[in-house]
Amino acid sequence: MSLHQDVLTALEREAPGLAQTDAELIATHLTDRSGYPASGVPAAVVHPTSTAQIQAVCRAVSGAGGSIVVRGAGSGVAGGATAGEDQVVLCLEHLNAILEVSAQDLTARVQPGILNGALNQMLAQQGLWWPPDPASKDISSVGGNIATNAGGLLCAKYGVTRESVLALDVVLADGSLVRMGHNTVKGVTGYDLTALMVGSEGTLGVIAEATLKLRPARTAAEVTLSAVFDDVGAAVRAAQAVVASGLQPAIMELMDEPTIRYVVDYLGVDPTDGGGAYLLIQTDGAGASEEAHALADLLAPGARSVARAATHEQAEGMLAFRRACFPAFERAGSTLVEDIAVPRSKMAQAFARIREIEAKFGVEVPTAAHAGDGNLHPIFIIPFGDQIPQNVWDAASEIFGVALELGGTLTGEHGVGVLKKRWLGDELGGVQMALQSRVRSAFDPERVLNPGKVLD
Amino acid sequence: MSLHQDVLTALEREAPGLAQTDAELIATHLTDRSGYPASGVPAAVVHPTSTAQIQAVCRAVSGAGGSIVVRGAGSGVAGGATAGEDQVVLCLEHLNAILEVSAQDLTARVQPGILNGALNQMLAQQGLWWPPDPASKDISSVGGNIATNAGGLLCAKYGVTRESVLALDVVLADGSLVRMGHNTVKGVTGYDLTALMVGSEGTLGVIAEATLKLRPARTAAEVTLSAVFDDVGAAVRAAQAVVASGLQPAIMELMDEPTIRYVVDYLGVDPTDGGGAYLLIQTDGAGASEEAHALADLLAPGARSVARAATHEQAEGMLAFRRACFPAFERAGSTLVEDIAVPRSKMAQAFARIREIEAKFGVEVPTAAHAGDGNLHPIFIIPFGDQIPQNVWDAASEIFGVALELGGTLTGEHGVGVLKKRWLGDELGGVQMALQSRVRSAFDPERVLNPGKVLD
Numbered sequence: 029m030s031l032h033q034d035v036l037t038a039l040e041r042e043a044p045g046l047a048q049t050d051a052e053l054i055a056t057h058l059t060d061r062s063g064y065p066a067s068g069v070p071a072a073v074v075h076p077t078s079t080a081q082i083q084a085v086c087r088a089v090s091g092a093g094g095s096i097v098v099r100g101a102g103s104g105v106a107g108g109a110t111a112g113e114d115q116v117v118l119c120l121e122h123l124n125a126i127l128e129v130s131a132q133d134l135t136a137r138v139q140p141g142i143l144n145g146a147l148n149q150m151l152a153q154q155g156l157w158w159p160p161d162p163a164s165k166d167i168s169s170v171g172g173n174i175a176t177n178a179g180g181l182l183c184a185k186y187g188v189t190r191e192s193v194l195a196l197d198v199v200l201a202d203g204s205l206v207r208m209g210h211n212t213v214k215g216v217t218g219y220d221l222t223a224l225m226v227g228s229e230g231t232l233g234v235i236a237e238a239t240l241k242l243r244p245a246r247t248a249a250e251v252t253l254s255a256v257f258d259d260v261g262a263a264v265r266a267a268q269a270v271v272a273s274g275l276q277p278a279i280m281e282l283m284d285e286p287t288i289r290y291v292v293d294y295l296g297v298d299p300t301d302g303g304g305a306y307l308l309i310q311t312d313g314a315g316a317s318e319e320a321h322a323l324a325d326l327l328a329p330g331a332r333s334v335a336r337a338a339t340h341e342q343a344e345g346m347l348a349f350r351r352a353c354f355p356a357f358e359r360a361g362s363t364l365v366e367d368i369a370v371p372r373s374k375m376a377q378a379f380a381r382i383r384e385i386e387a388k389f390g391v392e393v394p395t396a397a398h399a400g401d402g403n404l405h406p407i408f409i410i411p412f413g414d415q416i417p418q419n420v421w422d423a424a425s426e427i428f429g430v431a432l433e434l435g436g437t438l439t440g441e442h443g444v445g446v447l448k449k450r451w452l453g454d455e456l457g458g459v460q461m462a463l464q465s466r467v468r469s470a471f472d473p474e475r476v477l478n479p480g481k482v483l484d
Numbered sequence: 485m486s487l488h489q490d491v492l493t494a495l496e497r498e499a500p501g502l503a504q505t506d507a508e509l510i511a512t513h514l515t516d517r518s519g520y521p522a523s524g525v526p527a528a529v530v531h532p533t534s535t536a537q538i539q540a541v542c543r544a545v546s547g548a549g550g551s552i553v554v555r556g557a558g559s560g561v562a563g564g565a566t567a568g569e570d571q572v573v574l575c576l577e578h579l580n581a582i583l584e585v586s587a588q589d590l591t592a593r594v595q596p597g598i599l600n601g602a603l604n605q606m607l608a609q610q611g612l613w614w615p616p617d618p619a620s621k622d623i624s625s626v627g628g629n630i631a632t633n634a635g636g637l638l639c640a641k642y643g644v645t646r647e648s649v650l651a652l653d654v655v656l657a658d659g660s661l662v663r664m665g666h667n668t669v670k671g672v673t674g675y676d677l678t679a680l681m682v683g684s685e686g687t688l689g690v691i692a693e694a695t696l697k698l699r700p701a702r703t704a705a706e707v708t709l710s711a712v713f714d715d716v717g718a719a720v721r722a723a724q725a726v727v728a729s730g731l732q733p734a735i736m737e738l739m740d741e742p743t744i745r746y747v748v749d750y751l752g753v754d755p756t757d758g759g760g761a762y763l764l765i766q767t768d769g770a771g772a773s774e775e776a777h778a779l780a781d782l783l784a785p786g787a788r789s790v791a792r793a794a795t796h797e798q799a800e801g802m803l804a805f806r807r808a809c810f811p812a813f814e815r816a817g818s819t820l821v822e823d824i825a826v827p828r829s830k831m832a833q834a835f836a837r838i839r840e841i842e843a844k845f846g847v848e849v850p851t852a853a854h855a856g857d858g859n860l861h862p863i864f865i866i867p868f869g870d871q872i873p874q875n876v877w878d879a880a881s882e883i884f885g886v887a888l889e890l891g892g893t894l895t896g897e898h899g900v901g902v903l904k905k906r907w908l909g910d911e912l913g914g915v916q917m918a919l920q921s922r923v924r925s926a927f928d929p930e931r932v933l934n935p936g937k938v939l940d
Contacts (some may be wrong), residue, residue, distance in 0.1 A: 131728050132829035133858075155730060177672045188670060190679065191647055206916045212825040213857035214644060214896035216633045216683045217904075217911050218920045218939065223646065223679035227672045244730030248771075272587050274611060274700030315704075315770020369668040373588035401669035402589075440670035448673075455673050460662045464674045466926035470919065483674065 042088035047072040068113025087203030098230035100172030106445025140171025177227030179441025184400030197237035201476035251320035252343035256303035263305035267399035279310035286394035294356035368431035369440030403440035491550040498544035503528035524569025543659030554686035556628030562901025596627025633683030635897025640856030654689035657932035707776035708799035712759035719761035723855035735766035742850035750812035824887035825896030859896035
């Protein structure tokens with residue numbers, strides 16, 4: 029019998045009726061938002077509705093010698109959820125319940141498929157908040173946020189997703205269930221396997237349930253500032269002065285000149301009046317207004333102009349200019365989004381090197397950055413329908429090299445998936461790559477889960 | 485040849501002159517502050533002064549079939565650094581340099597032996613701060629704080645040690661060196677081995693260097709409140725109301741009636757005027773004063789009295805009353821300190837059950853709690869010179885059971901070491917214990933590092 033048939037037979041035995049093999053359905057589960065092509069056609073898609081069903085699927089596929097791609101909402105941008113030949117796509121979108129919310133414990137117990145935005149809408153009604161805030165929050169799942177240790181705009185102040193996950197129910201490749209972590213804020217019994225699961229991109233286990241650490245909703249009014257600079261160097265110097273000042277904005281976003289150009293073209297208005305860089309800052313909490321005042325004073329000497337939103341509409345306008353980046357790029361062509369992070373003191377060098385790389389390879393690389401934490405998104409825009417040309421790959425590769433040279437990392441918040449796998453060894457080194465591989469084997473010795481992704 | 489001699493020979497070959505075998509020196513490196521007895525006499529103590537020397541020691545001891553106990557400042561309270569027969573005590577106290585501080589990146593690169601208090605004194609001069617704040621900070625090392633994921637008073641607001649560590653240089657048992665983690669705030673390349681090292685109690689690798697995540701020093705004046713209650717139930721209800729209110733004090737500490745009695749006896753004054761429970765609260769940041777005002781209003785209805793410190797001296801007096809707990813206990817006898825954590829909604833039940841256990845076993849269990857995060861320290865006081873009697877062990881064991889029954893954990897911030905090892909399986913379960921053991925093998929298959937500690 030073929031592997032394909034073995035897998036389907038085992039699934040039918042362990043989880044009767046769960047395997048979906050309809051070609052049209054399978055076609056919608058082949059890849060994620062990276063656009064990276066699937067390496068083959070999977071044997072089936074399954075939509076479990078209980079932890080027991082996840083266990084049954086893992087047991088079946090393991091037993092048959094097959095492999096599994098775990099899928100949340102399919103919003104990943106590193107190819108981590110692309111399907112392969114004869115694989116089973118384990119899609120968690122129907123496991124989307126909120127099981128429990130405790131305002132006294134500041135915790136929520138949820139299933140992995142719930143969307144971040146939907147969860148936070150519900151929590152807001154109780155004055156609560158789960159801080160992870162990726163730009164994709166309305167289309168990305170909590171399980172996916174955990175699997176990629178999703179970042180976003182608020183990380184410098186509120187931390188990455190790891191800081192907001194207390195405990196997980198994890199199904200291992202062989203179908204066994206492990207409840208890891210703690211229901212408490214503190215807990216040091218054994219190794220922190222929960223933190224290890226965060227960012228593991230579906231390669232260690234299947235997240236069947238999560239206990240999230242909540243915060244009280246931010247009730248004080250946020251204050252929003254925007255500043256326009258002559259060039260990105262001046263904007264970076266301003267952002268660095270903010271970090272060094274001890275003030276802690278909730279949001280600090282930077283757009284360079286090519287990015288501004290795309291957004292102005294898209295929106296049809298130019299609030300920067302031909303500016304060379306745009307810095308968006310938001311403060312929150314009890315001291316929001318005073319902090320914004322101090323920040324405006326700090327920015328003024330190096331800026332062409334600094335504006336403080338006087339109304340909610342003005343603040344929304346400032347935020348909208350930043351939020352329009354990706355829609356503007358995506359209207360212009362297919363996008364390849366990089367996600368390097370560098371120490372904040374190296375941001376100016378990173379931007380300067382990106383300009384050199386643009387010239388060297390004859391490509392344009394508009395770059396938006398989470399300036400509060402040194403996370404840059406250099407973007408390549410490829411004409412619709414074209415393959416990614418070699419000069420783009422070469423330029424992208426050289427940007428990875430720059431990130432490492434400056435003491436940074438290949439990926440700040442998107443993950444390795446398949447897109448960055450070939451550069452991972454350059455960052456981690458041989459000894460660590462071997463150790464990482466042994467850790468993977470401790471969870472999944474047969475590489476049933478997401479084989480070929482992240483590392484081998 | 486004996487293992488003892490094999491180890492010394494190998495050390496002399498790989499790290500000439502480093503092995504110290506003086507009996508008096510060895511005697512000072514046998515145990516930690518738990519008072520737990522060493523299980524044997526080590527072959528040697530070594531004080532490496534470089535990463536290369538750590539590597540040489542690991543290589544030598546591994547090669548000779550020996551084992552290593554890593555030791556920081558010896559301030560642990562779970563027996564994690566107690567020595568064993570023929571082992572090598574790898575003491576990191578001389579590796580205590582601050583290698584680099586960057587105000588622009590909000591990072592510090594340090595050696596593991598530097599004391600938390602010493603580091604923070606130096607950082608304060610630059611307006612910077614490393615948040616981990618264990619009560620032991622003046623005598624505990626940064627490496628030890630990392631190895632135990634140390635907690636303290638500020639965790640509810642500022643997180644545990646894990647949140648303040650970006651990257652580590654780790655020497656594995658075979659002497660190889662792994663640089664793990666990122667110099668950046670965000671980074672998702674591969675599994676988060678840095679988080680896994682945090683809290684691993686010397687069983688996975690030797691921390692040779694750490695890149696710490698700093699915050700700006702807290703410049704706004706803190707505001708300190710104290711409240712006295714008729715009983716611990718009323719105090720817990722007040723603490724729970726604080727958590728549910730969305731206000732976020734930096735410190736919220738609770739002392740029960742037996743604890744107050746010990747401290748009053750020790751200090752010779754009773755600021756509680758015969759109170760049944762004491763709650764200490766501190767707010768900080770830009771909104772400190774307004775938050776304190778709101779908190780005082782919240783506490784007033786259930787409290788016998790609420791006081792707000794009008795001067796620095798008054799604030800210090802309030803804090804001193806809490807800080808006197810452990811000196812007061814330690815004057816009264818040898819102490820066995822438990823460290824359970826429970827969901828904050830279960831604190832009242834935890835205190836009630838401790839009172840029942842006191843009656844059942846005829847012991848007194850004064851209990852101080854980090855009420856902001858549900859971390860309780862039930863204390864047993866044993867007459868100086870006595871062995872720990874059976875009724876104390878039985879009562880301690882029953883308190884662990886209560887913690888688990890209430891959905892909590894055996895240890896919130898002290899670690900498992902040897903003291904809590906026998907209960908670990910009750911919390912983690914068999915499948916997770918096996919997985920934890922496989923993870924340990926991925927790092928240290930021969931169990932060279934801290935064998936017999938935490939888990940087997």
